[in-house]
Amino acid sequence: MPKNLFPLDSTKSFKDQDIVGHNRWHPDIPAAVTVNPGDTFRIDCREWFDGDIKNDDSAQDILEAPVSKVHALSGPFHIKGAKPGDLLIVDILDVGPIPQEDEGPLAGQGWGYTGIFAKNNGGSFLVDQFPDAYKAVWDFNGQTATSRHVPGVSFTGLIHPGLMGTAPSHELLKKWNDREAALIATDPNRLPPLALPPEPKDAVLGTLTGDDFDRVAAEGARTAPPRENGGNQDIKNLSKGTRVFYPVYVDGAHFSVGDLHFSQGDGEITFCGGIEMSGFIDVHVDVIPGGMDKYNVKENAIFMPGNVEPRYSEWISFSGTSVTLDGEQRYLDSQLAYQRACLHAIDYLTTFGWTPEQVFLLLGAAPIEGRFSGVVDIPNSCATVYIPTAIFDIDVRPGAGDVPKIDPGIGAPRAANA
């Protein structure tokens, strides 16, 4: 085990640790730890809601999940000598749930959760079909996940950090805040909102205090979206063995990481869709001086996925196009096409006995693949979603015989506003 440079105590809140991380992006958040290019080290990570979501059979915590608290990020790590214009190399050597704790109240202690966010709390990819909150708790058995809330399935986790990135420069931060404010201004009261503006409430900003804290809390970008610096990309393939290259915008790069997932389907479609957990990540960092110009990488991470992803060989797959459920034709809208493909998967799998929300939770959590199949065939995009058949206890392939039925058990807990 490499040296742990960012240890977290599972019995304490994220704000009460010896080293305090952050949950906003801002160049003025001080480095928590300084390392050298070439260093290998461990980082503990806290689950994104800092323990607010419980291992129980209620979705009330999902309904009320305080979005202002996310994401609990470990960092910033200052990489000595890294300069704006460099590329930061991050090798993911290992990543997993909390290693010394197999049970306990904190996600990552042998379990994790997936939530469908309610419409009035951010919503999900299928918010119109699923306006209420739902939760599934997943148990970890080695690298396998199962859930009492979604019986009849098990799958091998493709463990990865949902969020990694470098600090923005002041200039880049301003660009973010400006463009997102402009979007929000087009429909400021929309539910769910179009974007999340800076929010001082619940801001955690490392060692900052006083006026500096207040200023940075008022300016800091929220961590929900991926942006030029990487950020919350939710790329399920950033698993063990992956090498990622990030643009460097500030001296020392100021790398941060969090939002570990035991598994996730492409798109993280339930919003809280991967299997959320606390855990650790072992990384090796290095720098390509001048790499942004050298390789013409102005923004966004580039990466090379690792070679130990779970091997599946058979999929049941669904397609969708950019026509709304109401029959309206949209122009080359892959977002909509993927929604329709996912809805088709839900329609299909419910014939085997699962409830729609159980399938939706499964699609958010299992290693499904979502692909852009056709993006130019006017006016319809075609999107496809691939579900490994081996994750089901029953045979879910279409055929001539009777449709086997699963017992949906206690179902997925639901919570809705009055």
Add this chain to the structure above:
Amino acid sequence: MPKNLFPLDSTKSFKDQDIVGHNRWHPDIPAAVTVNPGDTFRIDCREWFDGDIKNDDSAQDILEAPVSKVHALSGPFHIKGAKPGDLLIVDILDVGPIPQEDEGPLAGQGWGYTGIFAKNNGGSFLVDQFPDAYKAVWDFNGQTATSRHVPGVSFTGLIHPGLMGTAPSHELLKKWNDREAALIATDPNRLPPLALPPEPKDAVLGTLTGDDFDRVAAEGARTAPPRENGGNQDIKNLSKGTRVFYPVYVDGAHFSVGDLHFSQGDGEITFCGGIEMSGFIDVHVDVIPGGMDKYNVKENAIFMPGNVEPRYSEWISFSGTSVTLDGEQRYLDSQLAYQRACLHAIDYLTTFGWTPEQVFLLLGAAPIEGRFSGVVDIPNSCATVYIPTAIFDIDVRPGAGDVPKIDPGIGAPRAANA
């Protein structure tokens, strides 16, 4: 070789064959061939432009490609006993270029092509960056493709039909025409257009003649978009060994197929983006009576990909988010995010010496994967594109040393309007 029920003579035009196919969707196009459930048979397919695109070093043919002529489809095949509400099973047993002809003027005779469509002729996924027409001719050597227009790359084809589907009912056809007309009406003069309305010019409708021909030509849906019946889905994974399930909307299902690709990247992003060719497909058909209700499949194909896709183990990958090149923030727009990811790939690979259009043509043709990585992290979708490193003759991984350079050779032919 199974019996060829739809032979095509490479020396004759698509309209002059013994059995004439079609290039519009309409329930009243008569069946060309009748088969039984359980039958296995071969179908010849003509490349989508019926031979108009040449194996030469000019892109003039791409610039002037007559979109009213596409897609040359083989069929309809009437499957006896299939009824509306059934699911049609289509097993792809084999698919490839024209088997007896290794050279000649018709795409599929040992070669194929990829085109970037010009803005005034349909455009491409990156039409703003690439407004002119470009072409690449690919040579087939066994299952490997190379191109004099894109030197320094070779890859294993994932051969598949871009277009398969069943005939729409009259009701479904009306729905298509209505909703697409409504979309066109929002911006009827847009260039490229939002959608393609019925077009009698160049219509090919099997054995129809006279008034029936004129009526069907006036009503028939264009074949460019994928729709409820499958259609031009351009799913690269529909390769050998794949089983597809199509909704049946008319008696006999009236299955048709065409638009064979020697290879294609996810999205077929250059519009004419797979490697287009004539060839053959061997299929086995069967029926699940009442399958649409039984499995809750109301529309769009579901499928199980085959197990002989080319095996690659290392990818260089790029991400993009839903911010425009001009810096405008869009709301969860995966279409845009995938454009940005593809542009990042182009930016990157041009540092090795290829021209931007060469990389664009490559991304359209090679077995790249395009994935929905994050679709809920407001306001940014995150899309990712994965390019196998093994398809390049040089090492394209980022590193500490010098960037190796390729000789771009004669480049990709270009043609533009005066």
Add this chain to the structure above:
Amino acid sequence: MPKNLFPLDSTKSFKDQDIVGHNRWHPDIPAAVTVNPGDTFRIDCREWFDGDIKNDDSAQDILEAPVSKVHALSGPFHIKGAKPGDLLIVDILDVGPIPQEDEGPLAGQGWGYTGIFAKNNGGSFLVDQFPDAYKAVWDFNGQTATSRHVPGVSFTGLIHPGLMGTAPSHELLKKWNDREAALIATDPNRLPPLALPPEPKDAVLGTLTGDDFDRVAAEGARTAPPRENGGNQDIKNLSKGTRVFYPVYVDGAHFSVGDLHFSQGDGEITFCGGIEMSGFIDVHVDVIPGGMDKYNVKENAIFMPGNVEPRYSEWISFSGTSVTLDGEQRYLDSQLAYQRACLHAIDYLTTFGWTPEQVFLLLGAAPIEGRFSGVVDIPNSCATVYIPTAIFDIDVRPGAGDVPKIDPGIGAPRAANA
């Protein structure tokens, strides 16, 4: 399709073709065809027994199979300029059953066969347990094989030539004949024999006639074993996309090929164990001048397998060690260990209802993997065999519930000496 330089007429015997191949190894067999380095061409291949094995429900033909007739080889191909000391590059571009003939009496016309050879006719890997002859006929459906003689299984073929190689020099041929004669002399009456000496009966030697024929027939090495020149290696992984490098021992290399298999398990354990068929192979040839010294390759093929092998993800696996069934301890004998592993697989799978010979035939034909797991742990070698679970219609994994049973149907035909 590349030009066919070695066409075979399915209605005529191997000896009555326009171009006659050979079934012995000898440097003096004249070249049948001459090609240049860099050429791509098609070669038809006849099944190894030249049509003596029938598509019926009797194993009499297997019992009486005339071993003196094998292997019907297409060639020799003279590659211009190739010299002793070079390496011959052979790219397998495509390989498959007879393309224009889906049914007929010749293996390769839509079907193939697997045989267990009887003890008095060569025997098999498990000759003591299976002294009689058995046969299974397999039907091809696209790339899938099934058999009325082994119901309940189907698998994707990994099509390959069992035998490819270059002609030996006179010196090398003498070495073969000397060392094999020495082995035979240690137990000349053994049944099955230790090796097969030159045999003029049934020799086919291309265009040779008269005294030359008689001399070469008396000296020519039998084609059963693999040797320094490649030969009957039965490497199932030499499938489409594979590049093989052969030592060159005579001017022009004199390459020959035959013994096509639709599929085969590692070891080809029933002796006639792949799915034997006639068919075609498309190859590209080239030469590395002085390659044998350059790469220190003095003998035996080296190769790089293609990247479109069937993808399986779950296996039921069996191990064996070098202790005989009678309990005698042998010293690090991997041959024995693999026999024991295969016997364990047979013991196991018979609990599901198949007969032992059905399982044995399956292991010879299906894409099973046989590995050297431990070869140094005195006194026991450990060998393992991996069977994809997806090839079975029923779930063959061990578990807590009842063992599902298959109907073995008509079983595998058997024939024995009186």
Add this chain to the structure above:
Amino acid sequence: MPKNLFPLDSTKSFKDQDIVGHNRWHPDIPAAVTVNPGDTFRIDCREWFDGDIKNDDSAQDILEAPVSKVHALSGPFHIKGAKPGDLLIVDILDVGPIPQEDEGPLAGQGWGYTGIFAKNNGGSFLVDQFPDAYKAVWDFNGQTATSRHVPGVSFTGLIHPGLMGTAPSHELLKKWNDREAALIATDPNRLPPLALPPEPKDAVLGTLTGDDFDRVAAEGARTAPPRENGGNQDIKNLSKGTRVFYPVYVDGAHFSVGDLHFSQGDGEITFCGGIEMSGFIDVHVDVIPGGMDKYNVKENAIFMPGNVEPRYSEWISFSGTSVTLDGEQRYLDSQLAYQRACLHAIDYLTTFGWTPEQVFLLLGAAPIEGRFSGVVDIPNSCATVYIPTAIFDIDVRPGAGDVPKIDPGIGAPRAANA
């Protein structure tokens, strides 16, 4: 992390732990730990020589490695209720090097080793070509291994236990001792020996003392070979996610495990050929009552490999046949054929600059595959070995250009008897 039921202190010898394991097989070694079917737990494992092999640049320790001390096994674990005739299910949930210790003198503390055993100390698979002792130390960086003694290569570990098994019954133990004694008696002075008889020296037998200790030490079977109970099978594919089924011969099954490898090539051909290390393994155990009869499993493990093995897609492969280096023809000897294939790999790779012993060490340690390709083609077996090209820093594929050369660095340390 599941509860650790068999903790080991890295600062103490294997004999001085709180719970003492064993290094001989005998039914009378008392259970060290008792668990229930269905339990999940962690087990620490000591490297097989209990720390005698050092992280240095000398092979003296390999030359003098005390074979009487191996293998340090953790266990026996008594599984309540397991009875002779049952099958013991062991799920490997996780396995890795010592988790809390990244550096230190004990293999598994961030490093491991591979040794070629000298002829007078057991020897290796290629003992005639490599009579002396050699060593390579491998450093672990995440899941990747590199070595200062074998520069220019790196590979992803396929971590697994080399040895797992159940205790033999008295009857089975007697059978082992009898048959191995009979083998030894055929050539009692052979160097290296044919087998290892019981050896009281250095025996570790858990809590046994006094006369019981002496009796069991005199009777206990050595752990080197795999046998009916599983044992030292060295199956590299028993990695994370694997399910193994062992025959149960004594009440409580008495399961033991050890000999962890960070990686290993098929065959473990250097004898000490995997990358040896201390570490941990997390297992889940269960029982199939009467499983031996139910599934006809009389002996030897059956297993289902996990689905997260490292993914490689290109191999350079070598074949060999059963002719000795002196040119003597042997009869269907796969052991010899695999030796010849490995020697061909060594001959080939030395042209790139590595020394023969460096390649040999690499083949023992890297995830190479060794397959039985042909086992019936009298008189020659054909064996093949597959080496992933991606593990080399340089391009090792044969081609037209110059052969790239690696700097072999300090080489692999060597030690020989005077």
